[in-house]
Amino acid sequence: MARLELLSQQVLAVMTEVGQEYSKYQQASGLLCRKGCGECCRHPGIEATVLEMLPLAFQLIDEQRADQVLIDLAEREDERCYFYQSHSDDGKQGQCSVYQQRPGICRFFGAAGTTGRSGETLLSTCRTIKTDHPHAYAETLIAMESSPPPLIRHGQEQIRQLDPELSNSALPINQALTAALEKALFEQQYLIAI
Ligand code: SF4
Incomplete structure (x- = not known):
């Protein structure tokens, strides 16, 4: 198997494992996403x-959708994620159409930790979750010291360690996918040529 394809499997394994830690924290704290919400x-x-x-x-290449997605992304002016499927007129209800392969950052949303200016851990969660679960939110804030949330940057760092060069900058999500597709397709075409 070629380098990037192998790397992609390692990335998926790490994202899945690390993502579970964030999911467990969110479940345990009761700060659950509203069903069907696609706001983030x-x-x-x-x-x-x-x-x-x-x-x-690589999933898109396997499904023979890579070329069409690249064309769509090149023509697209909307910076919102190409893979979000809206289920309501206002777009607020919807779902991810590539859930199993979604990037790490999408796995860390919900309820997680960020670092404040003085190095303190802050709870990052959205307005909808705070509105839906005010008591769980208040209790989670009280419990922060004894039971801090997993930090988003720790999850990102575990993925980054697999290949710092391909992690050296964060791009708008559609641009990052375009770059990943171009690299993956180049590798596949090179393998066919040799
Ligand atoms: S890839 Fe991420 S941002 Fe895009 S629809 Fe899926 S979860 Fe949402």
Whole structure:
């Protein structure tokens, strides 16, 4: 198996394992996402690294969708994630159409930790979750010292270690996928040629 394809499998394994830690924290704290909510996926500012997008790139190649997705992405002006499927007129209800291969950053959303200016751990969660679960939110804040949330940057670092060069910058999610697809396709074409 060629280098990037093998790397993509390693990335998927690490993202899946690390993602479970965030999911467990979210479940245990009771800060659950509203059913069918797609608010965070439709945010135009989501960024990912090329490395995180490799599993999805190879999945699209396997499904023979890579060329069409590249054309669509090149023509697309909307910066929101190409793979978000809206189920409501206002776009707020929807789902991820590539859930198994979604990048690491999408696995760390929900309820996780960030680091404040003085080095303190802050709880990162969305307005909808706070509104839906005010008591769980208050209790989670009280329990922060004894039971801190997993830090988003720790998850990102575990993925980054697999290939720092392909993780050296975060790009808008559609751009990161374009770059990952181009690299994956180049590797596949090179293998066919030799
Ligand atoms: S890849 Fe899936 S989970 Fe991530 S932003 Fe796009 S639609 Fe949402």
